[in-house]
Amino acid sequence: LFAGPLDFMKGVVAMDGLPPGDRPEVCFAGRSNVGKSTLINALAGRKALARTSNTPGRTQEINFFALGDSHYLVDLPGYGYAKAPLAVVERWQRLLKAYLAGRSNLRRAFVLIDARHGVKAVDEEIMALLDQAAVTFQVVLTKADKVKGKDRERVLEQVRGALATHPAAFPELVLTSSETGDGIATLRAIVADLA
Numbered sequence: 001l002f003a004g005p006l007d008f009m010k011g012v013v014a015m016d017g018l019p020p021g022d023r024p025e026v027c028f029a030g031r032s033n034v035g036k037s038t039l040i041n042a043l044a045g046r047k048a049l050a051r052t053s054n055t056p057g058r059t060q061e062i063n064f065f066a067l068g069d070s071h072y073l074v075d076l077p078g079y080g081y082a083k084a085p086l087a088v089v090e091r092w093q094r095l096l097k098a099y100l101a102g103r104s105n106l107r108r109a110f111v112l113i114d115a116r117h118g119v120k121a122v123d124e125e126i127m128a129l130l131d132q133a134a135v136t137f138q139v140v141l142t143k144a145d146k147v148k149g150k151d152r153e154r155v156l157e158q159v160r161g162a163l164a165t166h167p168a169a170f171p172e173l174v175l176t177s178s179e180t181g182d183g184i185a186t187l188r189a190i191v192a193d194l195a
């Protein structure tokens, strides 16, 4: 399996900038601060921060990486900025919709959900877009190290309930912690199996 090179290819702000879709691709979506860049780096087996879109000015960029020599990995802009102007949100939604609808090599989307917080309204919006585009998505719970026992069970139940209403949802959840490394190998294997 690939643990290793994660090569930044390009940041894209419009559909005409998309790199060729000549490898199977997976994309990662999640609310800002969910732990997306940390997880992407953990997946690639490295600590240093991947080039990410953590500043509001860059929220509309879709970042493409080559993961080993087998897959492309796509870092979608974090959503849910309380202060993002409506025009910015709308532009990003248009780009996201176009990407999801038009990317034939896209094998799966991973929707990252904070294991402490469960599915929020903005996550539901992304899931609805994925349903509409018929892109299979799988929920990855992040920061699992921060929630244990009954609290964790309660969140898992909430997430499963939310997924039951989404036709594009893949039923199995992946519980991860970039802190402890839990679930990272599992997620890596899932990606590697998507041919």
Ligand code: GDP
Pocket (backbone or CB within 6 Å): 030, 031, 032, 033, 034, 035, 036, 037, 038, 039, 052, 054, 078, 142, 143, 144, 145, 146, 176, 177, 178, 179, 180
């Ligand atoms: P992004 O905005 O989704 O890219 O989020 P980041 O990857 O920048 O992470 C946001 C914050 O959560 C940072 O302070 C990380 O150190 C922290 N974080 C990320 N993953 C984990 C995790 O698995 N466990 C814990 N405890 N903290 C994490």
